[in-house]
Amino acid sequence: MYDSYGGSFARFFATLLPFGMAIIGSLLANFPISFTDGFLPAPLFGLMPVYYFGLMRPDLMPVWTALLAGAFEDLLSGGAPGVWAMAFVACYLFADRQRDTLAGLASFGAIAGFAAALMVAVTTAFALVAVYYWRLPHVAPVAATLAANVLWYIPALWLMNKTQRQLVGPLRGDF
Amino acid sequence: MVSGSLRAGRSRSSAQIWLAVCAALACVLIFLGRVQPTLFDRARAYASDRVAPVLEAIRTPLRGAEQWGGSLAEVFRVYQVNLKLKDENARLRKWQNLALSLDQRLKRYQLLLNAVPDPEIGSVTAHVIGRASRPFLNTMIVDAGRRQLIKPGEAVVDDRGMIGRIFVAGDHTSWVILLTDLNSRIPVSIQPGNVQAMLTGDNSGAPLLVVSAQGARLRYGQQVVTSGDGALLPAGLAVGKVYWDGTDFRAALFADAGRSDDVRVLDLTLRAEKPPTLTARDLPVTAAGLPPLKQTPPAKPAPTLPQPQTQPEPTAQATAVAASPPARRDQECDANCLMRRELSGVALDPHIRRLGQTPMSQQPPPAPPDQTSPDDQ
Numbered sequence: 001m002y003d004s005y006g007g008s009f010a011r012f013f014a015t016l017l018p019f020g021m022a023i024i025g026s027l028l029a030n031f032p033i034s035f036t037d038g039f040l041p042a043p044l045f046g047l048m049p050v051y052y053f054g055l056m057r058p059d060l061m062p063v064w065t066a067l068l069a070g071a072f073e074d075l076l077s078g079g080a081p082g083v084w085a086m087a088f089v090a091c092y093l094f095a096d097r098q099r100d101t102l103a104g105l106a107s108f109g110a111i112a113g114f115a116a117a118l119m120v121a122v123t124t125a126f127a128l129v130a131v132y133y134w135r136l137p138h139v140a141p142v143a144a145t146l147a148a149n150v151l152w153y154i155p156a157l158w159l160m161n162k163t164q165r166q167l168v169g170p171l172r173g174d175f
Numbered sequence: 176m177v178s179g180s181l182r183a184g185r186s187r188s189s190a191q192i193w194l195a196v197c198a199a200l201a202c203v204l205i206f207l208g209r210v211q212p213t214l215f216d217r218a219r220a221y222a223s224d225r226v227a228p229v230l231e232a233i234r235t236p237l238r239g240a241e242q243w244g245g246s247l248a249e250v251f252r253v254y255q256v257n258l259k260l261k262d263e264n265a266r267l268r269k270w271q272n273l274a275l276s277l278d279q280r281l282k283r284y285q286l287l288l289n290a291v292p293d294p295e296i297g298s299v300t301a302h303v304i305g306r307a308s309r310p311f312l313n314t315m316i317v318d319a320g321r322r323q324l325i326k327p328g329e330a331v332v333d334d335r336g337m338i339g340r341i342f343v344a345g346d347h348t349s350w351v352i353l354l355t356d357l358n359s360r361i362p363v364s365i366q367p368g369n370v371q372a373m374l375t376g377d378n379s380g381a382p383l384l385v386v387s388a389q390g391a392r393l394r395y396g397q398q399v400v401t402s403g404d405g406a407l408l409p410a411g412l413a414v415g416k417v418y419w420d421g422t423d424f425r426a427a428l429f430a431d432a433g434r435s436d437d438v439r440v441l442d443l444t445l446r447a448e449k450p451p452t453l454t455a456r457d458l459p460v461t462a463a464g465l466p467p468l469k470q471t472p473p474a475k476p477a478p479t480l481p482q483p484q485t486q487p488e489p490t491a492q493a494t495a496v497a498a499s500p501p502a503r504r505d506q507e508c509d510a511n512c513l514m515r516r517e518l519s520g521v522a523l524d525p526h527i528r529r530l531g532q533t534p535m536s537q538q539p540p541p542a543p544p545d546q547t548s549p550d551d552q
Contacts, residue, residue: 030307041308041309041310042307062193063193063194063197067197067200067201070201074204074215075215075218075219077312078307078312078314078350079309079311079312080205080208080209081205081208082203082204082205082206082207082208083311085204086201086202086204089197090198093194093198096190122310125310125311126310126311128205129311129357132205133357133358135377137378138377138378141309141310141379142310142311144310145310
Protein backbone atom coordinates (compact mmCIF):
# COMPACT_ATOMS: atom_id res chain seq x y z
CA MET A 1 0.00 0.00 0.00
CA TYR A 2 2.81 2.33 0.94
CA ASP A 3 4.54 1.52 -2.32
CA SER A 4 1.40 2.18 -4.22
CA TYR A 5 0.94 5.59 -2.57
CA GLY A 6 4.65 6.33 -2.95
CA GLY A 7 4.54 5.29 -6.58
CA SER A 8 1.50 7.44 -7.31
CA PHE A 9 3.11 10.40 -5.58
CA ALA A 10 6.28 9.93 -7.62
CA ARG A 11 4.23 9.76 -10.80
CA PHE A 12 2.31 12.88 -9.80
CA PHE A 13 5.58 14.67 -9.00
CA ALA A 14 7.04 13.57 -12.32
CA THR A 15 3.95 14.87 -14.09
CA LEU A 16 4.31 18.28 -12.51
CA LEU A 17 8.04 18.47 -12.94
CA PRO A 18 8.25 19.90 -16.49
CA PHE A 19 5.83 22.73 -15.73
CA GLY A 20 7.50 23.25 -12.34
CA MET A 21 10.86 23.58 -14.06
CA ALA A 22 9.44 26.24 -16.36
CA ILE A 23 8.10 28.18 -13.39
CA ILE A 24 11.33 27.85 -11.42
CA GLY A 25 13.25 28.86 -14.55
CA SER A 26 11.16 32.01 -14.86
CA LEU A 27 11.73 32.77 -11.19
CA LEU A 28 15.48 32.34 -11.56
CA ALA A 29 15.68 34.35 -14.75
CA ASN A 30 13.73 37.22 -13.26
CA PHE A 31 15.65 37.34 -10.04
CA PRO A 32 16.60 40.98 -10.33
CA ILE A 33 20.31 40.56 -9.85
CA SER A 34 22.66 40.99 -12.74
CA PHE A 35 26.05 39.33 -12.51
CA THR A 36 27.32 41.22 -15.54
CA ASP A 37 26.19 44.73 -14.52
CA GLY A 38 23.48 44.61 -17.15
CA PHE A 39 25.89 43.79 -19.97
CA LEU A 40 24.13 40.53 -20.78
CA PRO A 41 20.35 40.21 -20.49
CA ALA A 42 18.93 37.48 -18.28
CA PRO A 43 18.31 34.23 -20.16
CA LEU A 44 14.82 32.88 -20.72
CA PHE A 45 15.13 29.92 -18.36
CA GLY A 46 11.36 29.50 -18.43
CA LEU A 47 11.32 28.90 -22.17
CA MET A 48 13.90 26.11 -22.13
CA PRO A 49 11.70 23.50 -20.35
CA VAL A 50 8.73 24.59 -22.45
CA TYR A 51 10.67 23.83 -25.62
CA TYR A 52 12.39 20.70 -24.38
CA PHE A 53 9.42 18.98 -22.76
CA GLY A 54 7.11 20.29 -25.48
CA LEU A 55 9.22 18.18 -27.83
CA MET A 56 9.92 15.18 -25.61
CA ARG A 57 6.84 14.95 -23.42
CA PRO A 58 4.01 16.96 -25.00
CA ASP A 59 1.59 15.09 -22.72
CA LEU A 60 3.24 16.68 -19.67
CA MET A 61 3.83 20.05 -21.29
CA PRO A 62 0.64 20.87 -23.21
CA VAL A 63 0.21 24.21 -24.89
CA TRP A 64 -1.77 25.75 -22.03
CA THR A 65 1.19 25.19 -19.69
CA ALA A 66 3.33 27.11 -22.20
CA LEU A 67 0.77 29.91 -22.05
CA LEU A 68 0.82 29.89 -18.23
CA ALA A 69 4.62 29.85 -18.12
CA GLY A 70 4.69 32.80 -20.53
CA ALA A 71 2.13 34.71 -18.49
CA PHE A 72 4.22 34.04 -15.38
CA GLU A 73 7.27 35.37 -17.21
CA ASP A 74 5.25 38.47 -18.12
CA LEU A 75 4.22 38.94 -14.53
CA LEU A 76 7.74 38.75 -13.18
CA SER A 77 9.57 40.58 -15.93
CA GLY A 78 7.67 43.84 -15.50
CA GLY A 79 7.02 44.23 -19.21
CA ALA A 80 3.86 44.51 -21.23
CA PRO A 81 1.41 41.72 -20.27
CA GLY A 82 0.91 38.97 -22.81
CA VAL A 83 4.08 39.49 -24.84
CA TRP A 84 6.01 36.52 -23.47
CA ALA A 85 2.83 34.46 -23.20
CA MET A 86 2.36 34.82 -26.94
CA ALA A 87 6.07 34.26 -27.59
CA PHE A 88 6.04 31.01 -25.57
CA VAL A 89 2.96 29.80 -27.43
CA ALA A 90 4.64 30.65 -30.75
CA CYS A 91 7.74 28.71 -29.69
CA TYR A 92 5.58 25.76 -28.67
CA LEU A 93 3.75 25.92 -31.98
CA PHE A 94 7.06 25.84 -33.85
CA ALA A 95 8.27 22.85 -31.80
CA ASP A 96 4.95 21.10 -32.33
CA ARG A 97 5.08 21.58 -36.10
CA GLN A 98 8.71 20.49 -36.40
CA ARG A 99 8.62 17.75 -33.75
CA ASP A 100 9.76 14.97 -36.04
CA THR A 101 12.78 16.96 -37.18
CA LEU A 102 13.73 18.58 -33.88
CA ALA A 103 13.24 15.59 -31.56
CA GLY A 104 15.77 13.55 -33.50
CA LEU A 105 18.54 16.12 -33.17
CA ALA A 106 21.40 15.53 -30.77
CA SER A 107 24.31 17.56 -29.32
CA PHE A 108 24.92 20.62 -31.53
CA GLY A 109 21.84 19.86 -33.56
CA ALA A 110 19.70 20.05 -30.42
CA ILE A 111 21.20 23.40 -29.57
CA ALA A 112 20.63 24.62 -33.13
CA GLY A 113 17.02 23.45 -32.88
CA PHE A 114 16.55 25.40 -29.68
CA ALA A 115 18.20 28.43 -31.30
CA ALA A 116 15.65 28.24 -34.12
CA ALA A 117 12.73 27.96 -31.67
CA LEU A 118 14.20 30.78 -29.59
CA MET A 119 14.45 32.91 -32.71
CA VAL A 120 10.75 32.34 -33.32
CA ALA A 121 9.90 33.31 -29.72
CA VAL A 122 12.10 36.40 -29.63
CA THR A 123 10.97 37.55 -33.07
CA THR A 124 7.36 37.21 -31.94
CA ALA A 125 8.09 39.19 -28.77
CA PHE A 126 10.02 41.79 -30.80
CA ALA A 127 7.13 42.23 -33.24
CA LEU A 128 4.58 42.45 -30.42
CA VAL A 129 6.64 44.99 -28.50
CA ALA A 130 7.14 47.04 -31.68
CA VAL A 131 3.39 47.08 -32.29
CA TYR A 132 2.59 47.60 -28.60
CA TYR A 133 4.79 50.69 -28.25
CA TRP A 134 4.62 51.56 -31.95
CA ARG A 135 8.37 51.83 -32.43
CA LEU A 136 11.20 49.44 -33.10
CA PRO A 137 13.20 48.33 -30.08
CA HIS A 138 16.97 48.33 -30.26
CA VAL A 139 18.24 45.13 -31.85
CA ALA A 140 21.46 44.77 -29.84
CA PRO A 141 19.82 43.59 -26.57
CA VAL A 142 17.73 41.11 -28.57
CA ALA A 143 20.85 39.70 -30.21
CA ALA A 144 22.52 39.53 -26.79
CA THR A 145 19.49 37.66 -25.46
CA LEU A 146 19.72 35.13 -28.27
CA ALA A 147 23.42 34.58 -27.62
CA ALA A 148 23.02 34.33 -23.84
CA ASN A 149 20.13 31.87 -24.17
CA VAL A 150 21.94 29.60 -26.58
CA LEU A 151 24.95 29.51 -24.25
CA TRP A 152 22.81 28.82 -21.20
CA TYR A 153 20.91 26.10 -23.02
CA ILE A 154 23.99 23.87 -22.96
CA PRO A 155 23.97 23.28 -19.16
CA ALA A 156 20.17 23.47 -19.14
CA LEU A 157 19.97 20.71 -21.76
CA TRP A 158 22.21 18.48 -19.66
CA LEU A 159 20.00 19.10 -16.61
CA MET A 160 16.76 18.50 -18.52
CA ASN A 161 18.12 15.33 -20.11
CA LYS A 162 19.03 14.03 -16.66
CA THR A 163 15.62 15.00 -15.30
CA GLN A 164 13.80 13.35 -18.15
CA ARG A 165 15.76 10.11 -17.95
CA GLN A 166 15.78 9.71 -14.19
CA LEU A 167 12.60 11.38 -12.96
CA VAL A 168 10.09 11.95 -15.70
CA GLY A 169 10.71 9.04 -18.04
CA PRO A 170 10.01 8.66 -21.75
CA LEU A 171 6.63 9.07 -23.38
CA ARG A 172 4.57 5.83 -23.24
CA GLY A 173 4.01 6.03 -26.97
CA ASP A 174 7.77 5.63 -27.47
CA PHE A 175 7.69 2.01 -26.26
CA MET B 176 -5.75 0.55 -38.12
CA VAL B 177 -8.50 2.83 -39.32
CA SER B 178 -9.68 3.54 -35.79
CA GLY B 179 -6.08 4.28 -34.75
CA SER B 180 -5.60 6.83 -37.52
CA LEU B 181 -8.98 8.33 -36.71
CA ARG B 182 -7.98 8.66 -33.04
CA ALA B 183 -4.67 10.23 -34.03
CA GLY B 184 -6.46 12.65 -36.34
CA ARG B 185 -8.95 13.55 -33.61
CA SER B 186 -6.21 14.18 -31.03
CA ARG B 187 -4.35 16.20 -33.64
CA SER B 188 -7.38 18.39 -34.27
CA SER B 189 -7.99 18.86 -30.54
CA ALA B 190 -4.36 19.93 -30.15
CA GLN B 191 -4.90 22.42 -32.97
CA ILE B 192 -7.94 23.79 -31.18
CA TRP B 193 -5.97 24.12 -27.96
CA LEU B 194 -3.20 25.95 -29.79
CA ALA B 195 -5.70 28.36 -31.31
CA VAL B 196 -7.41 28.90 -27.95
CA CYS B 197 -4.10 29.60 -26.20
CA ALA B 198 -2.99 31.99 -28.94
CA ALA B 199 -6.32 33.78 -28.61
CA LEU B 200 -5.92 33.96 -24.83
CA ALA B 201 -2.46 35.44 -25.25
CA CYS B 202 -3.95 38.05 -27.62
CA VAL B 203 -6.62 38.84 -25.02
CA LEU B 204 -3.88 39.25 -22.42
CA ILE B 205 -2.02 41.67 -24.68
CA PHE B 206 -5.21 43.61 -25.35
CA LEU B 207 -6.00 43.77 -21.64
CA GLY B 208 -2.47 44.95 -20.95
CA ARG B 209 -2.92 47.68 -23.52
CA VAL B 210 -6.25 48.99 -22.23
CA GLN B 211 -5.41 48.37 -18.57
CA PRO B 212 -1.65 48.84 -18.16
CA THR B 213 -1.81 48.42 -14.39
CA LEU B 214 -3.22 44.93 -14.78
CA PHE B 215 -0.15 43.19 -13.42
CA ASP B 216 1.24 46.07 -11.37
CA ARG B 217 -0.44 45.13 -8.10
CA ALA B 218 0.77 41.54 -8.41
CA ARG B 219 4.27 42.74 -9.24
CA ALA B 220 4.30 45.09 -6.25
CA TYR B 221 3.08 42.28 -4.01
CA ALA B 222 5.71 39.88 -5.35
CA SER B 223 8.54 42.37 -4.94
CA ASP B 224 7.38 43.19 -1.40
CA ARG B 225 7.46 39.52 -0.49
CA VAL B 226 10.85 38.74 -1.99
CA ALA B 227 12.50 41.97 -0.82
CA PRO B 228 14.14 40.36 2.28
CA VAL B 229 15.51 37.54 0.13
CA LEU B 230 16.85 40.02 -2.42
CA GLU B 231 18.54 42.08 0.29
CA ALA B 232 20.02 38.97 1.84
CA ILE B 233 21.48 37.86 -1.48
CA ARG B 234 22.47 41.33 -2.54
CA THR B 235 24.62 42.02 0.52
CA PRO B 236 27.28 39.33 -0.09
CA LEU B 237 27.18 40.04 -3.80
CA ARG B 238 27.84 43.72 -3.21
CA GLY B 239 30.65 42.78 -0.86
CA ALA B 240 32.16 40.54 -3.50
CA GLU B 241 31.81 43.24 -6.14
CA GLN B 242 33.47 45.81 -3.91
CA TRP B 243 36.23 43.42 -2.98
CA GLY B 244 36.87 42.54 -6.62
CA GLY B 245 36.76 46.18 -7.62
CA SER B 246 39.08 47.27 -4.83
CA LEU B 247 41.58 44.57 -5.82
CA ALA B 248 41.93 46.18 -9.21
CA GLU B 249 42.05 49.68 -7.69
CA VAL B 250 44.97 48.85 -5.38
CA PHE B 251 47.43 48.99 -8.25
CA ARG B 252 46.53 52.50 -9.29
CA VAL B 253 45.57 54.04 -5.98
CA TYR B 254 48.34 56.66 -6.12
CA GLN B 255 47.26 58.03 -9.50
CA VAL B 256 43.63 57.96 -8.45
CA ASN B 257 44.47 59.87 -5.27
CA LEU B 258 46.30 62.60 -7.19
CA LYS B 259 43.45 62.85 -9.66
CA LEU B 260 40.89 63.10 -6.88
CA LYS B 261 42.84 65.85 -5.10
CA ASP B 262 43.02 67.85 -8.30
CA GLU B 263 39.32 67.33 -8.95
CA ASN B 264 38.49 68.26 -5.37
CA ALA B 265 40.33 71.57 -5.68
CA ARG B 266 38.51 72.41 -8.89
CA LEU B 267 35.15 71.42 -7.42
CA ARG B 268 35.71 73.62 -4.34
CA LYS B 269 36.17 76.59 -6.65
CA TRP B 270 32.93 75.73 -8.43
CA GLN B 271 31.18 75.18 -5.11
CA ASN B 272 32.05 78.72 -3.96
CA LEU B 273 30.84 80.11 -7.25
CA ALA B 274 27.62 78.10 -7.05
CA LEU B 275 26.95 79.27 -3.50
CA SER B 276 27.43 82.95 -4.38
CA LEU B 277 25.25 82.57 -7.49
CA ASP B 278 22.60 80.82 -5.44
CA GLN B 279 22.55 83.69 -2.97
CA ARG B 280 22.32 86.19 -5.80
CA LEU B 281 19.47 84.25 -7.37
CA LYS B 282 17.57 84.27 -4.08
CA ARG B 283 18.05 88.02 -3.76
CA TYR B 284 16.74 88.54 -7.28
CA GLN B 285 13.75 86.33 -6.59
CA LEU B 286 13.04 88.34 -3.46
CA LEU B 287 13.31 91.61 -5.35
CA LEU B 288 11.04 90.45 -8.12
CA ASN B 289 8.58 88.89 -5.72
CA ALA B 290 8.87 85.74 -7.83
CA VAL B 291 6.82 82.64 -7.23
CA PRO B 292 8.99 80.36 -5.07
CA ASP B 293 10.43 77.18 -6.55
CA PRO B 294 8.50 74.02 -5.77
CA GLU B 295 9.56 72.11 -2.72
CA ILE B 296 11.42 68.89 -3.47
CA GLY B 297 11.46 66.30 -0.75
CA SER B 298 13.43 63.10 -1.13
CA VAL B 299 13.67 59.57 0.20
CA THR B 300 16.96 57.72 0.06
CA ALA B 301 16.62 54.08 -0.91
CA HIS B 302 18.91 51.11 -1.54
CA VAL B 303 18.88 49.30 -4.84
CA ILE B 304 18.02 45.67 -4.10
CA GLY B 305 17.72 44.39 -7.62
CA ARG B 306 18.26 45.10 -11.27
CA ALA B 307 16.61 43.42 -14.21
CA SER B 308 18.03 43.66 -17.68
CA ARG B 309 15.69 42.08 -20.20
CA PRO B 310 15.68 42.39 -24.00
CA PHE B 311 12.76 44.81 -23.92
CA LEU B 312 13.02 46.11 -20.39
CA ASN B 313 15.46 47.82 -18.03
CA THR B 314 14.24 48.09 -14.47
CA MET B 315 15.51 48.35 -10.95
CA ILE B 316 13.94 47.60 -7.56
CA VAL B 317 14.50 49.86 -4.55
CA ASP B 318 13.64 49.14 -0.93
CA ALA B 319 11.24 52.02 -0.36
CA GLY B 320 7.56 52.05 -1.16
CA ARG B 321 4.24 53.56 -0.26
CA ARG B 322 5.06 53.40 3.45
CA GLN B 323 7.82 55.91 2.71
CA LEU B 324 5.30 58.01 0.76
CA ILE B 325 6.70 57.03 -2.62
CA LYS B 326 4.31 57.41 -5.51
CA PRO B 327 4.47 56.27 -9.14
CA GLY B 328 5.94 58.87 -11.46
CA GLU B 329 8.51 60.28 -9.04
CA ALA B 330 12.04 60.87 -10.29
CA VAL B 331 14.90 58.66 -9.14
CA VAL B 332 18.38 60.17 -9.10
CA ASP B 333 21.81 59.20 -7.92
CA ASP B 334 24.65 61.55 -7.04
CA ARG B 335 25.40 62.16 -10.73
CA GLY B 336 22.02 62.61 -12.33
CA MET B 337 18.65 61.17 -13.11
CA ILE B 338 18.30 57.39 -13.41
CA GLY B 339 14.62 56.89 -14.07
CA ARG B 340 11.23 57.14 -12.45
CA ILE B 341 9.02 55.01 -10.25
CA PHE B 342 6.39 53.02 -12.13
CA VAL B 343 5.10 50.57 -9.52
CA ALA B 344 5.07 51.30 -5.80
CA GLY B 345 4.51 48.45 -3.37
CA ASP B 346 4.38 48.72 0.40
CA HIS B 347 8.12 48.40 0.98
CA THR B 348 9.54 48.23 -2.52
CA SER B 349 9.22 50.12 -5.77
CA TRP B 350 10.05 49.36 -9.38
CA VAL B 351 12.06 51.97 -11.22
CA ILE B 352 11.81 52.26 -14.97
CA LEU B 353 15.23 53.38 -16.21
CA LEU B 354 15.74 56.18 -18.71
CA THR B 355 17.13 53.62 -21.14
CA ASP B 356 13.97 51.48 -21.03
CA LEU B 357 11.79 51.20 -24.09
CA ASN B 358 8.81 52.64 -22.21
CA SER B 359 10.65 55.66 -20.84
CA ARG B 360 9.84 59.08 -22.27
CA ILE B 361 10.58 62.24 -20.36
CA PRO B 362 10.50 65.90 -21.46
CA VAL B 363 13.93 67.47 -21.37
CA SER B 364 15.50 70.79 -22.15
CA ILE B 365 18.85 71.14 -23.86
CA GLN B 366 21.08 73.91 -22.56
CA PRO B 367 22.21 76.42 -23.68
CA GLY B 368 19.45 77.40 -26.04
CA ASN B 369 16.57 75.90 -24.05
CA VAL B 370 15.72 73.50 -26.87
CA GLN B 371 12.79 71.33 -25.82
CA ALA B 372 13.05 67.63 -26.61
CA MET B 373 11.79 64.23 -25.59
CA LEU B 374 14.26 61.75 -24.13
CA THR B 375 13.13 58.40 -25.49
CA GLY B 376 14.58 55.12 -24.27
CA ASP B 377 15.09 52.31 -26.76
CA ASN B 378 16.86 49.76 -24.57
CA SER B 379 20.26 50.93 -25.74
CA GLY B 380 22.75 52.50 -23.35
CA ALA B 381 22.00 56.05 -24.49
CA PRO B 382 18.40 57.23 -25.01
CA LEU B 383 17.33 59.07 -28.14
CA LEU B 384 16.72 62.81 -28.20
CA VAL B 385 13.63 63.71 -30.21
CA VAL B 386 13.60 67.46 -30.69
CA SER B 387 10.12 68.94 -30.81
CA ALA B 388 10.97 72.31 -32.37
CA GLN B 389 11.61 72.51 -36.10
CA GLY B 390 14.97 73.85 -37.14
CA ALA B 391 16.50 73.47 -33.70
CA ARG B 392 20.16 72.54 -33.88
CA LEU B 393 21.92 70.44 -31.32
CA ARG B 394 25.64 70.36 -30.73
CA TYR B 395 27.92 67.81 -29.20
CA GLY B 396 28.41 68.38 -25.48
CA GLN B 397 25.27 70.37 -24.77
CA GLN B 398 23.73 69.67 -21.40
CA VAL B 399 20.45 67.74 -21.13
CA VAL B 400 18.28 68.56 -18.10
CA THR B 401 14.69 67.81 -17.23
CA SER B 402 12.33 70.52 -18.42
CA GLY B 403 9.67 69.99 -15.77
CA ASP B 404 6.88 70.10 -18.37
CA GLY B 405 3.72 68.52 -17.10
CA ALA B 406 4.83 69.12 -13.50
CA LEU B 407 5.62 65.43 -13.04
CA LEU B 408 9.37 65.80 -12.70
CA PRO B 409 11.34 68.65 -11.17
CA ALA B 410 12.90 71.01 -13.71
CA GLY B 411 16.66 71.21 -14.05
CA LEU B 412 17.67 67.71 -13.01
CA ALA B 413 20.92 66.77 -14.73
CA VAL B 414 20.42 63.95 -17.22
CA GLY B 415 23.38 63.80 -19.61
CA LYS B 416 25.19 65.30 -22.56
CA VAL B 417 24.26 65.43 -26.23
CA TYR B 418 26.20 63.34 -28.71
CA TRP B 419 25.72 62.21 -32.31
CA ASP B 420 25.95 58.47 -32.95
CA GLY B 421 25.99 58.79 -36.73
CA THR B 422 22.24 58.58 -37.25
CA ASP B 423 20.58 60.24 -34.27
CA PHE B 424 21.25 62.61 -31.44
CA ARG B 425 21.43 60.76 -28.15
CA ALA B 426 22.06 61.61 -24.52
CA ALA B 427 25.10 60.12 -22.81
CA LEU B 428 23.70 59.70 -19.33
CA PHE B 429 25.60 61.02 -16.31
CA ALA B 430 24.11 58.44 -13.98
CA ASP B 431 25.18 54.83 -14.18
CA ALA B 432 22.23 52.71 -13.16
CA GLY B 433 24.37 49.59 -13.18
CA ARG B 434 26.60 50.90 -10.41
CA SER B 435 24.24 52.92 -8.25
CA ASP B 436 23.63 51.33 -4.88
CA ASP B 437 21.87 54.22 -3.17
CA VAL B 438 19.42 56.45 -4.95
CA ARG B 439 17.13 59.31 -4.02
CA VAL B 440 13.46 59.35 -4.93
CA LEU B 441 12.37 62.96 -5.40
CA ASP B 442 8.92 64.06 -4.39
CA LEU B 443 7.94 67.14 -6.34
CA THR B 444 5.35 69.03 -4.36
CA LEU B 445 3.98 71.93 -6.31
CA ARG B 446 2.51 74.62 -4.13
CA ALA B 447 -0.52 76.44 -5.38
CA GLU B 448 0.55 79.67 -6.99
CA LYS B 449 -0.89 82.55 -4.96
CA PRO B 450 -0.49 86.19 -5.93
CA PRO B 451 1.12 88.32 -3.24
CA THR B 452 -1.43 90.00 -0.99
CA LEU B 453 -1.86 93.69 -1.68
CA THR B 454 -0.79 96.14 0.97
CA ALA B 455 -1.27 99.88 1.26
CA ARG B 456 2.18 100.36 -0.25
CA ASP B 457 1.14 98.66 -3.46
CA LEU B 458 -1.56 101.22 -4.17
CA PRO B 459 -0.61 103.66 -6.93
CA VAL B 460 -1.65 106.57 -4.74
CA THR B 461 0.82 105.52 -2.07
CA ALA B 462 3.47 104.87 -4.64
CA ALA B 463 3.00 108.43 -5.89
CA GLY B 464 3.70 109.74 -2.38
CA LEU B 465 0.12 110.66 -1.56
CA PRO B 466 -1.67 109.54 1.60
CA PRO B 467 -4.01 106.62 1.06
CA LEU B 468 -7.68 107.35 0.78
CA LYS B 469 -9.73 106.78 3.89
CA GLN B 470 -12.47 104.27 3.48
CA THR B 471 -15.87 105.88 3.77
CA PRO B 472 -19.04 103.96 4.57
CA PRO B 473 -21.18 103.38 1.52
CA ALA B 474 -23.85 106.01 0.97
CA LYS B 475 -27.37 104.91 1.75
CA PRO B 476 -29.52 104.60 -1.36
CA ALA B 477 -32.07 107.36 -1.76
CA PRO B 478 -35.57 106.22 -0.92
CA THR B 479 -37.55 105.63 -4.03
CA LEU B 480 -41.12 106.56 -4.39
CA PRO B 481 -43.57 103.74 -4.94
CA GLN B 482 -44.26 103.47 -8.61
CA PRO B 483 -47.13 101.80 -10.38
CA GLN B 484 -46.11 98.34 -11.54
CA THR B 485 -47.44 98.74 -15.03
CA GLN B 486 -44.86 101.38 -15.96
CA PRO B 487 -41.34 100.11 -16.18
CA GLU B 488 -39.04 102.67 -14.69
CA PRO B 489 -35.39 103.32 -15.48
CA THR B 490 -34.59 102.63 -11.80
CA ALA B 491 -35.74 99.06 -12.24
CA GLN B 492 -32.84 98.43 -14.59
CA ALA B 493 -30.40 99.82 -12.06
CA THR B 494 -31.96 97.68 -9.38
CA ALA B 495 -31.67 94.62 -11.54
CA VAL B 496 -28.00 95.30 -12.19
CA ALA B 497 -27.24 96.07 -8.59
CA ALA B 498 -29.14 93.10 -7.28
CA SER B 499 -27.25 90.30 -5.68
CA PRO B 500 -26.63 87.21 -7.87
CA PRO B 501 -29.49 85.09 -6.49
CA ALA B 502 -31.92 87.98 -7.01
CA ARG B 503 -30.51 88.47 -10.47
CA ARG B 504 -30.97 84.82 -11.21
CA ASP B 505 -34.56 85.09 -10.15
CA GLN B 506 -35.12 87.87 -12.61
CA GLU B 507 -33.58 86.09 -15.55
CA CYS B 508 -36.14 84.35 -17.64
CA ASP B 509 -36.21 81.84 -20.43
CA ALA B 510 -38.80 81.62 -23.21
CA ASN B 511 -41.30 79.62 -21.15
CA CYS B 512 -40.96 81.96 -18.21
CA LEU B 513 -41.50 84.99 -20.47
CA MET B 514 -44.61 83.41 -21.85
CA ARG B 515 -45.94 82.65 -18.38
CA ARG B 516 -45.27 86.18 -17.21
CA GLU B 517 -46.95 87.71 -20.21
CA LEU B 518 -49.99 85.50 -19.78
CA SER B 519 -50.24 86.37 -16.10
CA GLY B 520 -49.86 90.09 -16.90
CA VAL B 521 -46.67 90.61 -14.92
CA ALA B 522 -44.56 93.48 -16.22
CA LEU B 523 -41.26 92.43 -17.68
CA ASP B 524 -38.01 93.85 -16.43
CA PRO B 525 -36.43 96.16 -18.95
CA HIS B 526 -33.22 94.12 -19.11
CA ILE B 527 -35.20 91.15 -20.39
CA ARG B 528 -35.58 91.36 -24.11
CA ARG B 529 -38.56 89.83 -25.75
CA LEU B 530 -38.10 87.75 -28.83
CA GLY B 531 -38.05 90.00 -31.87
CA GLN B 532 -37.48 93.11 -29.80
CA THR B 533 -34.59 95.35 -30.65
CA PRO B 534 -31.76 95.04 -28.15
CA MET B 535 -31.62 97.84 -25.64
CA SER B 536 -28.19 98.85 -26.77
CA GLN B 537 -29.58 99.45 -30.28
CA GLN B 538 -32.70 101.25 -29.15
CA PRO B 539 -32.83 105.03 -29.57
CA PRO B 540 -32.09 106.93 -26.40
CA PRO B 541 -35.17 107.82 -24.38
CA ALA B 542 -36.46 111.36 -24.56
CA PRO B 543 -35.04 113.62 -21.86
CA PRO B 544 -37.37 114.06 -18.91
CA ASP B 545 -39.30 117.19 -18.76
CA GLN B 546 -37.50 118.78 -15.87
CA THR B 547 -34.51 121.03 -15.42
CA SER B 548 -31.48 120.36 -13.41
CA PRO B 549 -30.86 122.27 -10.22
CA ASP B 550 -27.91 124.01 -11.88
CA ASP B 551 -30.12 125.50 -14.51
CA GLN B 552 -32.45 126.95 -12.02
